[in-house]
Amino acid sequence: MKVVYFTHSLASCWNHGNAHFLRGVLRELVHAGHQVAVYEPAGSWSLENLLKDAGEAGLAAYRDAYPELSSTTYAPNADLEGLVDGADLVVVHEWNEPWLVAEAGRIRRSGGRFRLLFHDTHHRAVSDPNAIRAFDLDGYDGVLAFGETLAEVYRSWGWGQHVFVWHEAADVRLFHPPAVETQREGLVWIGNWGDGERTEELERFLFRPAQESGLPLDIHGVRYPEEALATLARYDVRYRGWLPNAAAPAVFARHLATVHVPRRFYVDMLPGIPTIRVFEALACGIPLVSAPWSDSEHLFTPGKDFLVARDGAEMTRCLRALAADAALRQAFAERGLSTILARHTCAHRMHELLGFAARLGADVAPSTASVRLETAS
Secondary structure: OEEEEEOOOOOOOOOOOHHHHHHHHHHHHHHOOOEEEEEEEOOOHHHHHHHHHHOHHHHHHHHHHOOOOOOEEEOOOOOHHHHOOOOOEEEEEOOOOHHHHHHHHHHHHOOOOOEEEEEEOOOHHHHOHHHHHOOOOOOOOEEEEOOHHHHHHHHHOOOHHHEEEOOOOEOOOOOOOOOOOOOOOOEEEEOOOOOOOOHHHHHHHHHHHHHHHOOOEEEEOOOOOHHHHHHHHHOOOEEEEOOOHHHHHHHHOOOOEEEEOOOHHHHHOOOOOOOHHHHHHHHOOOOEEEOOOOOOOOOOOEOOOEEEOOOHHHHHHHHHHHHHOHHHHHHHHHHHHHHHHHHOEHHHHHHHHHHHHHHOOOOOOOOOOOOOOOOOO
């Protein structure tokens, strides 16, 4: 099968969490013998910010970790019919421009032999529904939604059985426990400050409990304004700046535990959708303590795969317990990793995608030979 994927960026994970999952799934497709082509717009803001932040060196971790992957940039006047020529499945991510979304649908309506899916991995369908409904999805065969509650939104818009729930997952070729354990200390949190969606929650479930438990806290991420940095300084948090996602396993391996603090939209309006960091952290065998969220789709077993703290005081108690008890840390690390390997790897999601495509009538047989992704221009 030939798969064509239009993404905001494959090369850059700077404030672009979808790149994590996309890289893992595409690599699995390549290793399974499928032909894959990835296209991203020239001058994508994620890549531009990465280069501004870290220069070309900022791409080294991705390139070293994913030698199978590359992408081709396209201009606004690109010939999309040429880009999708020979495809069996075309997937368009919701971070793309409206013109590209509409043009892909037009090509499909005009006789394109591929199957066409729209991939939504964001909360805009509930936080800013007009922004999503402005996309022209006429001609699309279906929607990939990264959670059941998001899928329900699309069903209410008339997509019915053509909505497929496709959760994110861990790329366990990269995210796994270290081969050799070394000294671990303190806490780590990898995440972006964003737009104030969880400012109070971060202080209540992360900064203050870390300080009260006496555990040093390292934070990696971007988009931290001056007021955010001042808050980190007040709690003696060590801000480390941007971290390439491919370097995250090594960072997890140096710390005792990590914390999950979901954004408000995923607590209040899109329950059941964890962020990619939950999958990745558990895959690395690091104990995780989560602020409250509803695992309504039973992806995990809260309390066994990870600890859950109902408030800040309980978060402090959980962190102290983990710091004091190596056996407790090991038990949660092993159980969380076991659940990832059993249910939530990018290989699992690859097989799900092939199943969705087959239900739509696509030919999902592997290509005669595995080929590398097209070389970036």
